[in-house]
Amino acid sequence: MRWRYLFVLFTFFFSFFIILSKLFYWQVVKADELSQLGQSQYGSVITIEAKRGDIETSDGFPVVTNKLSYLVFANPKEVTDKNKVADLLSSILDTKAATISARLDLPGYWASIQEGVDSGIKDKVESLNIPGIGFQVEYTRFYPEASMAAQLLGFVGKDSQGNDKGYFGLEGYYDRQLRGRDASAVEIHDALGRPILSKLDNSAQSQDGRTLVLHINRAIQFLVEQKLKDAVEKYGADGGMVGIMDPKTGGIIAMAGYPNFDEKNYWEYGQSLYKNPFITNLYEPGSTVKPIVMAGAIDNKLLKPDSKCPICAGPVKVEDYTLHTWNDEYFPNTTMEDVIRHSDNTGMVYVSKVMGLDRMLSNFDKFGLSDPTGIDLQGETASTISDRKTWYPVDIATSAFGQGISVTPIELLDGFSALANGGARMEPHIVDKVITDDNQTIVIPPKKISQPISPQTAKIMTEMLVYTVDKGEASFARLKGYRIAGKTGTASIPVAGHYDPTQTIASFIGYAPADDPKYVMLVIIDKPKASIYGAETAAPVFFDISRDLLQYYGVTPTEGE
Amino acid sequence: MKKTIIIISSLIGIIVVLSIVQISISNAFSTDGITLGKMQEKIAQIEKENMMLKEQLYTKSAYTTIQASASAEGFVENKSSIVLGGVQPLAIRQ
Secondary structure (H helix, E strand, O other): OHHHHHHHHHHHHHHHHHHHHHHHHHHHHHHHHHHHHHHHHHHHEEEEEOOOOOOOOHHHHOOEEEEEEEEEEEEEOOOOHHHHHHHHHHHHHOOOOHHHHHOOOOOOOOEEEEEHHHHHHHHHHHHOOOOOEEEEEEEEEEEEOOOOOHHOOEEEOOOOOOOEEEEOOHHHHOOOHHHHHOEEEEEEEOOOOOOOOOOOOEEOOOOHHHHEEEEHHHHHHHHHHHHEEEHHOOOOOOOEEEEEEOOOOOOEEEEEEEEOOHHHHHHHHHHHHHOOOOHHEEEEEEEHHHHHHHHHHHHHOOOOOOOOOOOOOOOOOEEEEOOOOOOOOOOOOOOOOOHHOOOOOHHHHHHHHHHHHHHHHHHHHHHHOOOOOOEEEEEEEOOOOHHHHOOOOOOOHOOOOOOOOEEEEHHHHHOOOOOOOOEEEEEOEEEEEEEEEOOEEEEOOOOEEEEEOHHHHHHHHHHHHHHHHHOOHHHHOOOOOOOEEEEEEEEEEEEEEEEEEEEEEEEEEEEEEEOEEEEOEEEEEEOOOOOOOOOOOOOHHHHHHHHHHHHHOOOOOOOOO | OOOHHHHHHHHHHHHHHHHHHHHHHHHHHHOHHHHHHHHHHHHHHHHHHHHHOOOOOOOHHOOHHHHHHHHHOOOOOOOOOOOOOOOOOOOOOO
């Protein structure tokens, strides 16, 4: 009797154990898989694609935004006459028939035919009613101003997973802010595939990318790009670049390089054009660095604007080298003011001797000529000032007139801007504000990096640079009636251990109006053929752009003439 | 005994009422899926039109387009500008 009782009890327990085990297997071990299987039977997973953020200029105009486009795809198993379909599609799409045919021959149920198809073309393909051909909505980058500021903006390509990724410029630097976050949701539908009124089961909320509002002024950027292109063609130069910055905030108002590329079809251009030369190209700045060296000497109270140069009567011998002025004209006992005005190399050699190596290096460092500026663009490079032990007396002498040291244009523009801003050097910035997808505005405040010189020295330097513009080599191009501070530069290009006598990098740097600067601008013309001098190439471009800028800012002439 | 019958009757009654309510609500909702589908289609259509209009608006208001149109219409850049430097009288007594 007892064994029967035990048998029944055991059978019950065993049965319960089997049931519990199976339940455990379904509910715990296979829970996710079965849940997904269930969902796929009564619903479908839809991807809520996050829109990449816009990039707007200071007037709120989107220079980069998204446009609706389509991915044309095929289910090769459903396409019957593959050759005919390939011919039909290639007559409408921008893909060869052979390529389409090859994709239709692929095994599997899904094959991509073409991405980024416009709405009009999609409608044409749709009207053909080809079985097995479908469309998927996607967003592609749209550039209303075409290739404007391409090197500044960068472009969107694909990463190794096939997802959108920003490269170079702002697209690269702010990729994580711009890209947003996709989300997936399950939409429940009935037997006929119609959606059922029910809460979407969102696993995560999608988040659109953030919008960047730039300091870049669209009108000025447009103007600068046109003037630069005209100048490069006029002077038969290899290229050129212009950077304009607000010295008080560090906001970049315009930044252009020529030649340029088209972000929409970036793959059609050489990779060297993707880089923004204004932040990546190292060059010897030549005479444009003289005001920075002079400012250091005056700020250290070693020299005054009327201090005399006792070694300027002729070429100066330093070690085994003889250093000349650019035009072999010499001014005995010239003042420091005239050293800058005449761009006198021998005068600058004297300044370097007065300053000495330590003060020279410290001055370059304070003006930021040896560090990246921290500009918010991908790919900034910076020169490194070599160790003080490796400096020979001739290196110190030539660095005072901008040879033997290298800088990027942004380093020079930012360092020079301190002269225009009471001696304070600001961090250059392209983005002014970031707008989140829930419309919160994050303002990026101006950041002071250093105070290389005092406001008094900045004022003295401004007067010297106004005098240079009014009476110097480029005075023929100046704007009458305006006080503009500036300096020309003609830098030789080092080639295989010596300087190329026929090719130069011509430049002009300056700011206006001198007493309350609205902007500081650097113009660089690379290897001009018409004239090798900055005064005859870069300076006219600087003043031509300045004429329009001063008018744009509503600055009226303050002097007669 | 009577009490038990009342409880059972009440429970059956509640079950019947709830079943009727559920059938009514399900019946009312059954056509909403179609409405929802139409609404989703409409939203997608409006979003598409909105994006296409935006695209047209941005293209037409781009400086590159405006400049090309201006050149085609024969407009040229004005190189001269007039500046009124000093304080100008509003009216002059003669």
